[in-house]
Amino acid sequence: MSRWTRALVTGASSGIGDAMARRLASEGTDLVVVARNVQRLQALAEELSEVDVEVLPADLGDLQQLARVEARLADSDKPIDLLVNNAGFGVQGAFVDGDLDREVAMIDVNVTALARLSHAGGSAMAARGGGAILNVASVAGLAPTPGTAVYGASKAFVVSFGEALNHELKERGVKVSTICPGFTRTEFQSRAEYDSSNVPGFLWQSADRVAETALAGVEKGTPRVVPGATNKIAAGSTKLLPSFVNRRIASAISDY
Numbered sequence: 001m002s003r004w005t006r007a008l009v010t011g012a013s014s015g016i017g018d019a020m021a022r023r024l025a026s027e028g029t030d031l032v033v034v035a036r037n038v039q040r041l042q043a044l045a046e047e048l049s050e051v052d053v054e055v056l057p058a059d060l061g062d063l064q065q066l067a068r069v070e071a072r073l074a075d076s077d078k079p080i081d082l083l084v085n086n087a088g089f090g091v092q093g094a095f096v097d098g099d100l101d102r103e104v105a106m107i108d109v110n111v112t113a114l115a116r117l118s119h120a121g122g123s124a125m126a127a128r129g130g131g132a133i134l135n136v137a138s139v140a141g142l143a144p145t146p147g148t149a150v151y152g153a154s155k156a157f158v159v160s161f162g163e164a165l166n167h168e169l170k171e172r173g174v175k176v177s178t179i180c181p182g183f184t185r186t187e188f189q190s191r192a193e194y195d196s197s198n199v200p201g202f203l204w205q206s207a208d209r210v211a212e213t214a215l216a217g218v219e220k221g222t223p224r225v226v227p228g229a230t231n232k233i234a235a236g237s238t239k240l241l242p243s244f245v246n247r248r249i250a251s252a253i254s255d256y
């Protein structure tokens, strides 16, 4: 049975977003799929022929293109009752040695776009008195991450913002959940030029498993969802361990 009428999923052209779109379609939820790769979005729309799929290509790092997605969320004609803020990417390497423009572009997508879309979607949902927002953060947002300093900070924003929004919107009928995945088999690592070949198999989850846990979490309105036992242990230890130990662990993982 369909939990939602129509969901807008960002980053639906690959990985976790693609898995979320497929799961939602299999339950009968109509979709608006957003990403830059229009060929992949169109192929997905053709495959998910059991539901109505709108293809909305946009580079979320471009304010004009982002505005089109904000306008779609505000449109009361075919209202969106689930917003999945999933699009994002990582940048690997020591901050001062890297490409600053790429780091700032990451903030544009991981932080600015997520905040603007949450505003557009959240205000429309609050006015209607119902709906939900699912934000994709990371376990990397739970403690500082040397070697991916800006990425970790961008996801720390998502965690803090999402949990505050959960509190603000609960009384107005809107559920907000933030999911913190760990290593997930997608294109994320190759796009970030991160060599994950030494990461042991037991640390990995499939995109579909993450999508399943995330969608179950947002249905309940769980403020923070951490998928998988290993990630739950990692998330718990960031609270228990001294911060210098957390920094050393993150530094060892990213090789910096």
Ligand SMILES: NC(=O)c1ccc[n+]([C@@H]2O[C@H](COP(=O)([O-])OP(=O)(O)OC[C@H]3O[C@@H](n4cnc5c(N)ncnc54)[C@H](OP(=O)(O)O)[C@@H]3O)[C@@H](O)[C@H]2O)c1
Residues within 6 Å of the ligand: 010, 011, 012, 013, 014, 015, 016, 017, 034, 035, 036, 037, 038, 058, 059, 060, 061, 086, 087, 088, 089, 090, 109, 136, 137, 138, 139, 180, 181, 182, 183, 184, 185, 186, 187, 188, 189, 191, 207
């Ligand atoms: N995989 C992991 O290990 C992991 C762990 C924790 C958190 N996450 C988070 O999970 C989310 C999804 O990532 P993934 O693992 O599924 O990686 P992925 O396979 O690389 O997918 C990333 C998605 O984001 C979209 N995207 C990136 N930049 C965009 C832009 N400027 N405008 C519009 N869309 C953009 C991509 O679409 P286009 O290229 O077509 O634009 C793609 O659909 C991200 O927020 C990531 O930070 C991933």
